[in-house]
Amino acid sequence: MSNRIVKSSNLLNSFRYQIENSQKGVLIERKALLSSKNIELHFYETITRAKDVLMQFNLPVIAVMLQGEKTVEMDGLGKFEYAPGESLIIPAERKLKIDFPSASIENPTQCLAFIPDASLVEEAVYDYYKKTDTWDTKSDDGKIDFSADLLLRDEAILQTVNYLLYLFQEKNEHRDFFINMTTKELIIRILQSKARKAFLNNFQKNENRMTHIANYIKRNIGNPISVQDLSKEANMSKSNFFTLFKNSFGISPNEYIINEKMQKAKIIIQASSDRSIGQIARDLGYSDSSYFCKQFKNHTGYTPRQYERKHN
Template sequence: METLVENQTSYTMNNAAMHVFETHQKAEKVLLKFDQPVLASMIQGKKIMHLRDYESFDFLPGESLVLPANEKMSIDFPEAMAKNPTRCLAMAISEDKINKVLQFMNENMPKDSKEEWGLMDYNFHFVNDRGIFQILQRLLFLFSEDHPSRDFFVDNMLRELVIRILQTNERKIYSSATLSLQKDSRLTEVIRYIRENLHTSLHVDDLSKRACMSPSHFYRTFKTLLGISPVEFINNERIKLAVGLLQDPKRSIKDVYLDCGFESRSYFNRVFKSHQNLAPGEYQSKIKKSRFLS
């Protein structure tokens, strides 16, 4: 280990480079940037990301972030410690590789809308689905494997990864809207409050008072700007948190749904399954199996 902050292990291939960062002590305003488009994915712990012109946000296990080349990041590590380091994967993918995947998709996977596939939205923050999680686990193995054909293996996995992320990007709902809200917006403060208090009871009436609006005006404004209702937003954020917590095999389902602010197991199961197409127990079992196989 060279440093307690952002200790880095790197692997380089033909079309991509993978960096695994470990942080073993609390730190603030750690600066980082890459000269190629990068996919950052949290493995363990918590970061607070500060991106240019965007509201700061928590970056948790099970989440990923797509960044453009030369995007300057400022990162806080509020929970890192020697016994429980923060771990994050960052994979820089060549633009030539991305363009070849786009060409493949336009020739073989045309959109129903007749529009062509194009570059993904940058600063796209999303929760990994099971497919993306398993690809990232496989790539972690392949990059470190001493195999004569690993460039070929990695190349195929990269194509699938880019396709899945682009398809996820097409289905995004409120990510861009929350990032683009002005920092002095009344909704920005409400969103920050929601994210910091997911474990508590959150009610539209109380949130509207924080925004200094009537409940009906708050509901309309929220849905107009973000494209979803306040309750849908709260559930989305709670499921993002749950996805990260379920990756800890020591956590019980009950601990997870209570820590995420759900009052009943049945409601948690229903909301989780609508987002992940799996029940929480099935999701946790598959995560354990994926780690064992990788």
């Protein structure tokens, strides 16, 4: 495989449909789309010098510059030069203002935009963290440096993009499967790069974030867990976290934690009759066994010992 990003004026012919964008009767840009089951690939070819071209994506995008030059200004994030071979994480709903200082028919500016399905992103993120065993999605100060974190020049990412372009043009009965696998590789390579935190911040859906929180509660069921702890883990304010959690699960975070602890308590009681109630309470993060017994009875209708006699 070539070490250079694919540059092909014939690439446009592979796309399902094309749209021509004209301003004042002058053809400025050609747009095209290819899609598979879980990803869309947008191709942009600008053939005329242009300034202050406005653009905005409804979903987060992985963009890759193929050839030419452009200057991109992101609302609230600054202005920077975008060169061939560079990848850019573009947040959803972010207003872009783009200049094409040298585009021409002979030397068009070409760019790709990958929009992966949320389920594919979730699978790739899960596979990555299954191997790394860390869920740190924040920088040390909780902030993301746009110029350092969203703009990448990485040879392995370019190689993966090259292969994705090949797969999108290949006629193969298992085309969607190969595209999915290679897109997951692309995502994992981004997660291995300095853009990991920025990618997660923009691509992880709220549902994925809440799935992580649910798993966090299960892993820490033996410790005291507060809403403040969970909101920090989710990298959200306490009020926003509380609202999102309740919208996702239908109950408050505290109710969810209690339910999980009570489910675990029932399993422990049924599995072992020689453990004291005090020990079970401590194993579930309770410092007061009386309070544990009260919550258990409220949840099951039985005291722990009554529940034990009923089920053993």
